[in-house]
Amino acid sequence: xxxxxxxxxxxxxxxxxxxxxxxxxxxxxxxxxxxxxxxxxxxxxxxxxxxxxxxxxxxxxxxxxxxxxxxxxxxxxxxxxxxxxxxxxxxxxxxxxxxxxxxxxxxxxxxxxxxxxxxxxxxxxxxxxxxxxxxxxxxxxxxxxxxxxxxxxxxxxxxxxxxxxxxxxxxxxx
Amino acid sequence: xxxxxxxxxxxxxxxxxxxxxxxxxxxxxxxxxxxxxxxxxxxxxxxxxxxxxxxxxxxxxxxxxxxxxxxxxxxxxxxxxxxxxxxxxxxxxxxxxxxxxxxxxxxxxxxxxxxxxxxxxxxxxxxxxxxxxxxxxxxxxxxxxxxxxxxxxxxxxxxxxxxxxxxxxxxxxxxxxxxxxxxxxxxxxxxxxxxxxxxxxxxxxxxxxxxxxxxxxxxxxxxxxxxxxxxxxxxxxxxxxxxxxxxxxxxxxxxxxxxxxxxxxxxxxxxxxxxxxxxxxxxxxxxxxxxxxxxxxxxxxxxxxxxxxxxxxxxxxxxxxxxxxxxxxxxxxxxxxxxxxxxxxxxxxxxxxxxxxxxxxxxxxxxxxxxxxxxxxxxxxxxxxxxxxxxxxxxxxxxxxxxxxxxxxxxxxxxxxxxxxxxxxxxxxxxxxxxxxxxxxxxxxxxxxxxxxxxxxxxxxxxxxxxxxxxxxxxxxxxxxxxxxxxxxxxxxxxxxxxxxxxxxxxxxxxxxxxxxxxxxxxxxxxxxxxxxxxxxxxxxxxxxxxxxxxxxxxxxxxxxxxxxxxxxxxxxxxxxxxxxxxxxxxxxxxxxxxxxxxxxxxxxxxxxxxxxxxxxxxxxxxxxxxxxxxxxxx
Numbered sequence: 001x002x003x004x005x006x007x008x009x010x011x012x013x014x015x016x017x018x019x020x021x022x023x024x025x026x027x028x029x030x031x032x033x034x035x036x037x038x039x040x041x042x043x044x045x046x047x048x049x050x051x052x053x054x055x056x057x058x059x060x061x062x063x064x065x066x067x068x069x070x071x072x073x074x075x076x077x078x079x080x081x082x083x084x085x086x087x088x089x090x091x092x093x094x095x096x097x098x099x100x101x102x103x104x105x106x107x108x109x110x111x112x113x114x115x116x117x118x119x120x121x122x123x124x125x126x127x128x129x130x131x132x133x134x135x136x137x138x139x140x141x142x143x144x145x146x147x148x149x150x151x152x153x154x155x156x157x158x159x160x161x162x163x164x165x166x167x168x169x170x171x172x173x174x
Numbered sequence: 175x176x177x178x179x180x181x182x183x184x185x186x187x188x189x190x191x192x193x194x195x196x197x198x199x200x201x202x203x204x205x206x207x208x209x210x211x212x213x214x215x216x217x218x219x220x221x222x223x224x225x226x227x228x229x230x231x232x233x234x235x236x237x238x239x240x241x242x243x244x245x246x247x248x249x250x251x252x253x254x255x256x257x258x259x260x261x262x263x264x265x266x267x268x269x270x271x272x273x274x275x276x277x278x279x280x281x282x283x284x285x286x287x288x289x290x291x292x293x294x295x296x297x298x299x300x301x302x303x304x305x306x307x308x309x310x311x312x313x314x315x316x317x318x319x320x321x322x323x324x325x326x327x328x329x330x331x332x333x334x335x336x337x338x339x340x341x342x343x344x345x346x347x348x349x350x351x352x353x354x355x356x357x358x359x360x361x362x363x364x365x366x367x368x369x370x371x372x373x374x375x376x377x378x379x380x381x382x383x384x385x386x387x388x389x390x391x392x393x394x395x396x397x398x399x400x401x402x403x404x405x406x407x408x409x410x411x412x413x414x415x416x417x418x419x420x421x422x423x424x425x426x427x428x429x430x431x432x433x434x435x436x437x438x439x440x441x442x443x444x445x446x447x448x449x450x451x452x453x454x455x456x457x458x459x460x461x462x463x464x465x466x467x468x469x470x471x472x473x474x475x476x477x478x479x480x481x482x483x484x485x486x487x488x489x490x491x492x493x494x495x496x497x498x499x500x501x502x503x504x505x506x507x508x509x510x511x512x513x514x515x516x517x518x519x520x521x522x523x524x525x526x527x528x529x530x531x532x533x534x535x536x537x538x539x540x541x542x543x544x545x546x547x548x549x550x551x552x553x554x555x556x557x558x559x560x561x562x563x564x565x566x567x568x569x570x571x572x573x574x575x576x577x578x579x580x581x582x583x584x585x586x587x588x589x590x591x592x593x594x595x596x597x598x599x600x601x602x603x604x605x606x607x608x609x610x611x612x613x614x615x616x617x618x619x620x621x622x623x624x625x626x627x628x629x630x631x632x633x634x635x636x637x638x639x640x641x642x643x644x645x646x647x648x649x650x651x652x653x654x655x656x657x658x659x660x661x662x663x664x665x666x667x668x669x670x671x672x673x674x675x676x677x678x679x680x681x682x683x684x685x686x687x688x689x690x691x692x693x694x695x696x697x698x699x700x701x702x703x704x705x706x707x708x709x710x711x712x713x714x715x716x717x718x719x720x721x722x723x724x725x726x727x728x729x730x731x732x733x734x735x736x737x738x739x740x741x742x743x744x745x746x747x748x749x750x751x752x753x754x755x756x757x758x759x760x761x762x763x764x765x766x767x768x769x770x771x772x773x774x775x776x777x778x779x780x781x782x783x784x785x786x787x788x789x790x791x792x793x794x795x796x797x798x799x800x801x802x803x804x805x806x807x808x809x
Contacts, residue, residue, distance in 0.1 A: 024388060
């Protein structure tokens with residue numbers, strides 16, 4: 001299945017490399033305000049969260065576009081804006097519930113994450129996999145495994161205690 | 175323009191006049207950026223007749239040539255002025271996100287002159303720049319100041335650098351705090367801000383930073399990011415932050431304990447990195463574009479300081495407050511660190527002021543009468559906290575310590591000065607016991623801002639896995655360059671000082687360079703500089719720029735009257751041996767150190783009195799500097 005951008009916000013350190021990589025690749029300059037991925041900061045709290053287009057299966061931006069400039073590629077899953085058809089009305093900006101389709105003042109057109117033709121630069125530069133590019137099943141399988149591992153620890157320890165108690169022993173230092 | 179933004183912002187606080195000046199070719203091409211250009215501007219603006227606390231002092235903020243790009247850790251800032259602590263060139267360097275914001279607002283440097291009649295703060299919003307009243311902020315801590323400015327200007331993403339009450343009251347080692355936790359700590363740059371009635375600088379910018387050769391630049395940047403992540407020392411800092419150094423330094427015998435009365439300490443693991451990570455550290459945060467994310471956010475979960483939280487308690491604070499004073503309670507150290515961040519006080523100078531004061535108290539050079547009744551016994555955290563509060567308020571004993579350990583010692587008399595671990599040119603140090611690391615010792619003695627660790631800590635002499643004997647022989651003349659106690663260090667120190675200088679010009683972080691023993695080297699600097707700016711410089715050319723900058727800084731000191739006699743380590747470490755631990759008995763041998771200093775001067779092209787020669791100055795294009803200092807030459 002086609003790969004997707006996966007965000008793991010607990011890994012985000014707020015370094016902003018993703019914004020710099022994206023803006024250089026897609027706007028030709030280092031400028032976070034022109035990046036299609038944006039890191040939301042909760043200062044003075046420590047949580048940092050990268051927010052980027054989720055390439056919706058039924059994109060509201062495409063549905064509302066009056067010139068049919070926005071389409072979803074069935075094979076790659078990428079939702080794209082046609083520069084030729086876009087007339088800069090900004091209705092897509094209104095429709096998107098996540099704020100991830102942006103209006104480029106310079107180009108006077110809508111811009112959004114289009115996964116850098118299959119090699120997303122934000123992923124290349126992220127040191128902690130706070131943003132990653134992988135198959136969706138792998139991501140959800142990983143989350144199940146994380147939970148299962150935690151349960152494994154709890155049950156293993158319980159099992160050891162039961163065995164020791166049953167045998168009359170105590171946990172000793174090694 | 176590529177790399178630089180091309181503009182210097184000049185703010186005269188006396189008249190309120192704000193001007194924008196194009197960044198000259200002379201400064202760009204000869205002094206690169208950041209600290210390099212700062213130092214030249216200071217040299218041109220402030221002479222020996224200027225009192226550091228007068229309106230005639232000049233304060234300069236500098237971002238770097240590649241700040242705002244994706245070069246790894248390209249986001250540091252240097253603040254430069256004549257130092258109220260030392261009376262010579264002063265500067266400090268901070269990380270975080272302020273610098274990139276300042277760059278995106280369109281400014282490479284901000285130059286402050288004069289003194290405002292009433293407290294003000296500078297607000298920079300891209301092209302719009304104004305001085306705003308700060309009466310309502312005067313007296314507030316750094317985090318309160320930030321919060322109020324965010325509210326007033328209506329944007330929590332504005333980046334702010336501020337002083338606290340310590341800078342306002344002219345504590346001689348007051349810091350400038352960026353985003354409350356990133357410090358321009360050393361040499362009293364916050365004091366200079368206080369003397370100018372400048373409470374804070376707030377900035378917002380959304381202009382793009384451009385590079386001349388985007389494709390090759392991105393490839394080099396990606397390569398450097400990958401090299402950093404795969405380097406041997408990466409995990410330590412990435413997972414534990416600088417507190418990682420404590421146990422390692424201790425095992426090598428390099429940790430100074432109890433104001434360096436000994437280098438042995440059975441309690442060292444109470445401040446060990448694994449314990450801190452487990453019990454206190456909650457999140458790894460990063461500075462701009464840095465893959466190493468060494469900023470550990472922390473939280474105290476229980477005890478009298480439960481609920482206290484913050485970021486960046488670094489090795490310097492743990493060494494000073496912890497091992498230096500033999501305080502083992504990390505929560506108490508956290509409290510001390512928070513106080514220094516909020517008051518705006520350099521934790522390094524404060525830490526060693528405290529440990530020195532504790533030794534004075536132990537040896538009865540001072541008594542409870544002098545300390546306003548505070549029992550300054552070893553390990554007494556409450557006492558240390560009380561002293562920090564007094565220093566910030568400049569009250570009683572705090573007023574004396576606020577002058578810095580060297581001046582305080584001279585005022586106390588009775589031989590107090592010889593209990594300071596180490597000081598040079600008026601600034602103290604004390605974290606790593608450089609009696610055992612001869613290259614580091616040379617660097618601290620010849621630092622152009624006074625005894626410190628950032629002018630040129632030679633990681634390659636400290637970290638065996640960072641080098642091979644062949645590499646050291648080839649680059650620094652001998653494999654002994656990798657042996658800490660060897661004196662064969664002149665070429666290594668010159669290289670590391672040049673590397674540190676260039677790192678400060680591009681405003682990258684030294685932890686990602688051979689300063690830390692690995693990853694980026696001077697050749698990488700040349701690559702980043704050339705690809706970003708479009709100005710071709712190879713390793714040799716950019717090294718010449720580093721030499722030029724270091725020599726101008728040295729000339730500033732010479733103009734102030736400093737010579738070879740000042741390139742020395744004073745205090746315990748100048749003459750006494752290490753007591754205890756693997757390096758027991760190690761010391762600075764005066765004859766060997768003098769010979770090393772001779773070799774260093776020769777490599778630098780300075781005469782045997784430490785003064786740059788006419789030939790060197792001419793080769794660096796510094797004939798004007800020669801005119802200033804030629805009368806200082808005695809030979």
